[in-house]
Amino acid sequence: MAGHSKWSNIKNKKGKEDAKRGKIFTKLGRYIMVAAKEGGPDPEYNPSLKAAIDKAKAENMPNDNIERAIKKGSGEGGLDDFEEIVYEGYGPGGVAVFTNCLTDNRNRTAADVRHIFDKFEGNLGQAGSVTFMFDRKGVIAIERDDSIDEDELTMLSIELDAEDFEVSEDGYEIITEPGQFNHVKEGLEKEGYKFAMAEISFIPQTTISLNEEDEKNMGKLVDMLEDNDDIQEVHHNWEN
Incomplete structure (x- = not known):
């Protein structure tokens, strides 16, 4: 993929x-x-x-x-009125960026996100401006280990209806449809596999490489977004 x-x-x-x-x-x-x-x-x-x-x-x-x-x-102890909001835009060098937020103050979060984009040469866009460039998929990453038989893991992933299976020097990456994620994850867990990462995320359809200056700003932009309490996840198509 x-x-x-x-x-x-x-x-x-x-x-x-x-x-x-x-x-x-x-x-x-x-x-x-x-x-x-x-x-x-x-x-x-x-x-x-x-x-x-x-x-x-x-x-x-x-x-x-x-x-x-x-x-x-579920009602024991009260809950602030949080709402889910997605902010989309472009970072340095035209990198597509969007964030998933849970906030109890829409105005505060919008101001914070806009400030971060502006500070690091980015531009906040309209709803739908970049999310079409990503596919929602389950991602399961397993680090390479001498005890893992690659053929067995490949066959098990196929049997569990994983969508894609990729191998690198570092390990194995199994891609699933969101609806199949828990089924594949639980099937792998039953066979004793440990995960470096297992989550439903947004995978970019294409990636963008940056020059040194844009890389610095993009790294700072991502770090500051991730550091914000209201922002749950940051997705981008920067190839770093």
Whole structure:
């Protein structure tokens, strides 16, 4: 699949998340609360909540934190009126960027996002201006290990109805349709596979390389967006 997540991006993302563990827990807690509020507190009947809990567990979020977030979202302890908003635009060198936000103050978040784009040579665009350049897919990354038989993993992924399977020096990347993500993930888990990343994300159809100056600004733009409490995820088609 053209333009899918590169292993360098996976490792960079993991390093950033490790360095910002407390902030990640805050964002994940908000994600769980909203999922529980909208679909109920039982993850077996609420796929969004199940996905949120799985993501939290992958980040080693304590079970007590997860349970508190579910209770708060389902009405025990109150919940601020969060809404989901997507902001789209272009970064340095024409890189397509969009963010998924959960905010209790639309005006504050809009002002923050616009400021970040302006600060680093970007431009905030209209709704729908860049999201058409991305496909929503499940992405499961498994680091290369001598104990893994590549042929067995390939066949298992096919049997589980994965859409694509790619191999690199660093590991294996399994792409799924969003509706098949949990089925494929659980099937791989049952066979003992450990994941470097497992999430439903947006994969760019094409990627863009940048010159040194634009790379610096783009890196700062992404870092500042990811550091904002209201922004849950940042997607872009920068090939770094």
